[in-house]
Amino acid sequence: MISKEFQAHYDRLCYSRSRENVFCDFLDVSLYCLSAGMLSEDYLRVEKQYTKEEMPLFFEMLHIIADASEDFEDALGGVFMQFISNGHNGQFFTDNHIGRMMAFAVRCDELTPEQSVCDPTCGSGTLLLGSRKDMCR
Incomplete structure (x- = not known):
């Protein structure tokens, strides 16, 4: 918002x-x-x-x-x-809470630093931001 x-x-x-x-x-x-x-x-x-x-x-x-x-x-x-x-x-952007939910669903919180995330929607990076947020917790 x-x-x-x-x-x-x-x-x-x-x-x-x-x-x-x-x-x-x-x-x-x-x-x-x-x-x-x-x-x-x-x-x-x-x-x-x-x-x-x-x-x-x-x-x-x-x-x-x-x-x-x-x-x-x-x-x-x-x-x-x-x-x-x-x-x-x-052009539709994924809401931040949806990106976080998608990152959680694919278990981004369990990624190691050597692993990467594939963001098939590749728009503004909401999924990537959500995955990074999970990794920093």
């Missing part, structure tokens, strides 16, 4: 832009932050399209996603599903 604060920031940025473009710009700004400034061209491209007042919203959104991603949760998949795909083109 996406926080109301994230949604308010996102809606503000989408006021005169497409939801898909704002989502891609959010990803570019996030990657710039995570790359320690190495992807400056993408950041500068985004910065030109937004006001001084709007740019900090991207950073606040990244903090919200980071907080929501604690404990091996897929918050970004939820954002994409809620704001972008809406099930179009057959």
